[in-house]
Amino acid sequence: MTTLHPFLISLFGGFCIGIAAVLMMVLLGRIAGITGIIFQSMTAPASNLWAIAFVVGLPVGALLFHSLSGTPVPAFDVPLPMIIAGGFLVGLGTRLGSGCTSGHGICGLGRLSARSIVAVCTFMLFAFLTVFLRLHGGIV
Amino acid sequence: MNLVAALACGILFGVGLAMSGMTDIERVIGFFDVFGDWDPSLAFVMGGGLLISLPFFQLVQPKLKRPVIGDIFRMPTRTDIDTRLVGGAALFGIGWGVVGLCPGPVIAALAHLDVDIIWVTLSMLAGMLVADQIDRLLDAGKASRA
Numbered sequence: 001m002t003t004l005h006p007f008l009i010s011l012f013g014g015f016c017i018g019i020a021a022v023l024m025m026v027l028l029g030r031i032a033g034i035t036g037i038i039f040q041s042m043t044a045p046a047s048n049l050w051a052i053a054f055v056v057g058l059p060v061g062a063l064l065f066h067s068l069s070g071t072p073v074p075a076f077d078v079p080l081p082m083i084i085a086g087g088f089l090v091g092l093g094t095r096l097g098s099g100c101t102s103g104h105g106i107c108g109l110g111r112l113s114a115r116s117i118v119a120v121c122t123f124m125l126f127a128f129l130t131v132f133l134r135l136h137g138g139i140v
Numbered sequence: 141m142n143l144v145a146a147l148a149c150g151i152l153f154g155v156g157l158a159m160s161g162m163t164d165i166e167r168v169i170g171f172f173d174v175f176g177d178w179d180p181s182l183a184f185v186m187g188g189g190l191l192i193s194l195p196f197f198q199l200v201q202p203k204l205k206r207p208v209i210g211d212i213f214r215m216p217t218r219t220d221i222d223t224r225l226v227g228g229a230a231l232f233g234i235g236w237g238v239v240g241l242c243p244g245p246v247i248a249a250l251a252h253l254d255v256d257i258i259w260v261t262l263s264m265l266a267g268m269l270v271a272d273q274i275d276r277l278l279d280a281g282k283a284s285r286a
Contacts, residue, residue, distance in 0.1 A: 006161070007180075007181050007184050009160070009161075010160045010161050010182060010185050011184040011187065011188040012160075013156045013159035013161065013162070013185055014156065014160055014186065014190075014191070014192075015156070015188045015189070015191070015192060016152055016153070016155050016156030016159060016160075017153055017156035017157065017160065017185065018156075018188060018190065018196075019156075019192055020149045020150075020152040020153035020156060021153070022192055022193060022196045023148070023152070024149045025196070025197075025201060025213065026204070026207060026208060027149070027208045027209050028142055028146060028149075028210055029206065029207030029209075029210045029211070029212055029213040029214055030214050031214065031215070031216065032153065034153075034242075034243045034244040035243050035268070038264075042269075043269075050143055050145075051146070053147040053150060054146040054149055055150060056147065057146070057148070057149065057150020057151040057153065058150050058151075058244060058247040059154060059247060059248055059251035060147075060154060061150065061151040061152060061153060061154020061155040061156070062157060062158035062163060062248040062249065062251040063251040064154070064155055065154070065158035065159050066251070073163075073251070074163060074166065075166070076165055076240075076249065076257060077165075078165065078239060078256065080256075082239060083239060083256055083259050083260050083263065084259065084263045085235075085238060085239075086235045086237075086238030086239025086240075086260070086263075087235070087239050087246070087259065087260040087263025087266075087267065088235070088266055088267040089231050089232065089234050089238065089239075090235035090236060090239060090260075090263075090264050090267060091235075091243075091263065091264035091265060091266060091267025091268040091269075091271065092228075092231055092267035092268070092270055092271045093227075093231030093232025093235055094232045094268070094271075095228070095272060095275070096228030096231065096271045096275065097228025097229040098216075098228065100243045101162075101186075101242045101243075102153075102243075102244050105189070106186070106190065106193050109190055109194070110189075110193030110194045110198075111198075111216075112197075113216065113219075114219060114221065115216075115219065115220070115225055118221050118226060118229070119225055119226075119228075119229040122229035122230050122233060123229040123232045123233035125233065126229070126230045126231075126232075126236075126237065127172050127236040127237040128233075129233075130172075130236075130237025131172035131173050131237045132172075132173070132175060134238070135169075135176055136175060136176065
């Protein structure tokens, strides 16, 4: 695992994500849009048990990867105010914008949806601008 | 049966997120830091995902009649590009640039057993609930004008 180039490992990770999204559609007939799935499992859990099962699978999969590959879990060192503000904006924005990197990115771009193409370009641009201002603009 | 399938898909998705580096904020921020010490590796995640999803949605799925479990394919039907889509995506982008995790990796990173990830998760869920209220207000406003 450690001998492979990081680009290749990321590519294989992308394959796993793509295959999981395709399987969701082939098996359950549903778009693997994480934002929608999280929201449904939170607001109407009883009628969306499949959504809860999917959400539970995400950390199980991450745990599986780290324990089998021996790759240590990455550090997460972010000040609490940024955690709260950033987390809140991620939830607010993905819900208002009807999707995130999975629903608009992997699935929506795959469907060549105009809404998703606009959404992906917009959130990529704003993430880039935010990081630029944080690291090179002299603000947090 | 559908629970087992959904769980299996979630696990594979989670493996992919962890393997690809999407749960590593250093690499996420590095990816967006184009004018700094740019780390392009995460472009391969979207690339790898699309190499699978694009041919599937364009070539394979139109030939399928129904999913293996369940009756119909639930496809998004909206095609309008409105302020909510663009504004929401912009807010999400800002949040992603601040906290370094998008929704899938937030949940996957709960496996790190780090209290801070629980705070990200709760903040994100709060954001989603507030967005839902804003959605209702905007929809009610639209209905009353119509």
